[in-house]
Amino acid sequence: MSVGYSLAYRSGITPWEHRNSVPDPPFERLLDREEVGRERPFGRALDLGCGTGHHTRLLQTRGWEVMGVDSSRHAVDTAIDRGGESSRYVIGDVAHLPGCGVGKGFDLFLDVGCFHGRRPADRTAMGRGVTELASPGAVLLMMCFPRGRRLFGANGADADDISAAFPEWELLDVRDADTSCMTGPVARHKPRWYRLALTAGPSV
Template sequence: MESTPQPDFFDRAYAEGDPPWVIGEPQPAVVALADRGELTGRILEPGCGTGEHTVHLTRLGLDVLGTDASPTAIARARDRARDHGVAARFAVTDALDPGDLGRFDTVLDSALFHVFDPGDQARYARGLAGLVRSGGVVHLLALARTGAAAEFGPVIDAAAIRAAFTGPVWTVEEIASTTYRGIVTTDLADAYGQPPGTVVDVPAHLARIVRT
């Protein structure tokens, strides 16, 4: 990402309909994390968007707060929680300037880190350091660079994660390969050989980062 989009870019995207990352359900990689019991304690989901993950995790009985800089996204997330009969918690918060939200045991970042430019990636990691308890874990799901002529969205190399989450505050324990599910847009239809609206799984990184 050459420069970090302004929050109103995302607010417009949520106001105009469903952006391609809104699939109406949690990401399979996040569901797998929850099923393995890796999302524990007090959980923060920055960049929660329309709330699919926060609602899913709350339904499982987990203590989770979803935040996003987009007021429209948070309004839609609250509507989703109400429609599903789930008492999920949300707040409008800029992930680059989160303030004092308290301390968390786990952070779930699904496709937020990769929208930042390198400077803001480091700033984001520094902000999380003040929110995560010692021994806490950040699970980071981000689109992986493939070198294709058309990428699904903002993409990063694994090195970007290691550069931002650096010692002595952080230890990047693992960066595994996984997939991220999204919806093909009109602009990407030719590149993917699929009609707009098709659900696709694209390469992604899944990092486990420990607060030291």
Template sequence: MTNYARMYRWGITPWEGYGRAAAGSIATLLDQEEVERSRPLGRALDVGCGRGQYTPELARRGWEATGIDYVPAAIEAARSKDVDGVTYVVADATNLGGAGLGTFDFFFDVGCFQGFDANQRQAVGRGITAIANPGATLLMLAFGPTWFRALAGGVSQDEVRAAFPGWTLLAVDPAPTGGLGWPMNRTSPRWYRLRRS
């Protein structure tokens, strides 16, 4: 797994640059997610939220938003933004069932799942499933299994399916690579949308 604590310490946070560059396409995906829902939207979990780049946007859109990350400094930075309607928790994505978070209707993951090995991905899948309400959806950005996988992470569609048995894969769409920089812009990123059966 990527050592995110070290990357934050060194100021190497390419995922934050990507979030700014891809803001329009991410907004479109969140718009599509909300079209199928009635208000209130329900509870959303930003998995691997880092310093809270997306969690406030989920709250602004009407979700009861919680962001989790295992790096305490990232959560501290997210909390310092003091955004109403947002909760941040230091938690491990591979042990969500034991984090006491309650249940959720929507899960948002921008690059967290892809950094885990096979056993950890299974644990993430079990944890999300354990706290997912019936009909919950997961929107996840992940790099593909390119030869950069050892450096930047990545998963195949089959690996995503294997981690989420009991979920229906609704869509797999290419993600824009603008703002990623090399070598991430060579990793064939995909947006996965799944629904708990």
């Protein structure tokens, strides 16, 4: 998916960016839950497959020390332009996180439609990388289309796929995404939110 994804950004055919450009109160309520009991700054966050940085900037505005990572240079360049001097982004593949220069010690990981578009081997590598970069007790929020729902090149994923790629994480919650703020194609594919927490230290 990453090659097609980069081509889409270079050609300007990125319908998912429209979804990310509008206010999304249901998504912000998911973040509210992660901020309960924390004081600003809430901790370190990594936006996986950040695209042009909509969610990265939102997390920063809310009080997270956040970094975005994406394989598309065009998307990252746009994210930097929109974020100004305070923005922090890295061009890198989510299947090779430890070597892409984002650092370690993240308390929150956000994946809005990245994992479900990767091949099985990449999903496993992504799980290992996220675990290596995570702080104890870190949380991962992931939005996926159900398996078999193809849109924007994504194959979809379910709880079994996610648990297989993140064996050291506990799946705490699965819920249908509130599609009231989503564009038609995305809403029709009935995305779901998954919430996981790291239950063990990174593998050695």
